[in-house]
Amino acid sequence: MTDVVIIGGGPGGYEAALVGAQLGGTVTLVERQGIGGAAVLSDVVPSKSLIAAADVMSRVRGAERLGLRPASGHGRIKDGVTADLAAVNDRVTKLAIAQSDDIRSRLEASGIRIISGTGRLHGPDRVLAVAEDGRREVLPADITLIATGVRPRELPEAMPDGERILNWTQMYGLKELPTRLIVVGSGVTGAEFASAYHALGVEVVLISSRAQVLPSEDEEAARVIQGVFESTGMTILSRSRAVAARREGDGVVVTLSDGRTVEGSHVLMAVGGIPNTEDLGLAEGKVATSASGHIVVDKVSRTSARGIYAAGDCTGVFALASVAAMQGRIAMWHSLGDAVAPLDLRSVSANVFTSPSVASVGVSQAEIDAGFNARGIMMPLRSNARAKMQGLSDGFIKLFCLPTTGIVVGGVVVAPSASELIHPIALAVSAKLTVDQLAQAFTVYPSLSGSIAEAARRLHPGAAISEHVDY
Secondary structure (H helix, E strand, O other): OOEEEEEOOOHHHHHHHHHHHHOOOEEEEEEOOOOOHHHHHOOHHHHHHHHHHHHHHHHHHOHHHHOOOOOOOOOOHHHHOOOOHHHHHHHHHHHHHHHHHHHHHHHHHOOOEEEEEEEEEOOOOEEEEEEOOOOEEEEEOOEEEEOOOEEEOOOOOOOOOOOOEEOHHHHHHOOOOOOEEEEEOOOHHHHHHHHHHHHOOOEEEEEOOOOOOOOOOOHHHHHHHHHHHHHOOOEEEOOOOEEEEEEEOOEEEEEEOOOOEEEEOEEEEOOOEEEOOOOOOOOOOOOOEOOOOOEOOOOOOEOOOOOEEEOOHHHOOOOOHHHHHHHHHHHHHHHOOOOOOOOOHHHOEEEEOOOOEEEEEEOOHHHHHOOOOOEEEEEEHHHOHHHHHHOOOOOEEEEEEOOOOOEEEEEEEEEOOHHHHHHHHHHHHHHOOEHHHHHHOOOOOOOOOHHHHHHHHHOOOOOOOOHHHEO
16 A cells, blocks of 8 residues: 655645545545635635625626616615625635535545644655644655645734734634725735625725736736726725735724825735745755745646655645646646646636636737737627626627637636636637637527637638737
């Protein structure tokens, strides 16, 4: 039997554990926070559960555009609905715990031993596990996988207190809606929380160090999101950098680098993450790390040390739960001698859960603008019949293909259901389908996915493309 020890029970760790057990390994999983890790307990699952509630509020606010009125005939529909944040966060927390329990049950049913505690390398083929009760155990490890994730980055002059100055893991302890929420950081985490709380009826001020929100996303997609934020009343302070935050009375004061101050009831510091790679014995184990502290891995999740693999956000490869899970699976397939293909980031779908949301896969618009030879087209959502029926006007579908063969190489979707609509494009990218093959598949009429097929039809090799949507 091969002894496998996994340090970290998030998506990278628990998915690896399941594959390791499936392939005959004797698997021990060491996790200090709870099965599922931060992704399940304090990040992905709770944040998207919160956003689900916010999405319902957004639809309620748009109901009158569809001709709906209060049953009483008086007032407005949106004035009859409010968010009970205590109830929302209670549901969010219970969902996260239930998901964690489900994963634990699956691991235990697969014969995986779980140690609640911490782990670190202890020689070339050993892991020292320290349980919550202080009990120490040296575990034999023919294969070790490190999947310890990241934690919120903190500014020295804006340390979270869990009450008024918050990081993203502390947002679910709030019992009442903030009266004015300041969000520092306009990346994915900041934009998602700003969007969700704004939809729940909170006055939001978003402080962005960049000219536009979501700087790492498609530029036109980010422009749509910023336009929606501003048109619905959110305040965005662009090219502004927060350097400090302090409590003052029943609120907070955020200081900007130019001396300006912003007042609110609460502030969320969403300024990135730091890899949890300290105290793991990496230097002693000759495991290389980058200047940022991330573990360096190759495309089959190997580190610089024999028999030691790493997966997930602690590697800095791509901060997505789906990528972490795939890295973990690949590590086990490779180390236990099963068939394996290297990680292909070109086929990774990513989504930003703002309202509307932004999904992307494959080659980006920025790469095309920089010289990647591809044709592209953008179909505005407002031209889609189903979108008109639903009262949707903000968003689009982009599709990119190679100019000669018509093979689909990428796409972007900005729509309320972008995380679902990106899948056929991702499938086309992964399977190297052509635009003609994508166009010939039937779509439901009316449907938002119909715009994907329409975009594919317009990209038929040799066909002329309308100037306003050609790239």
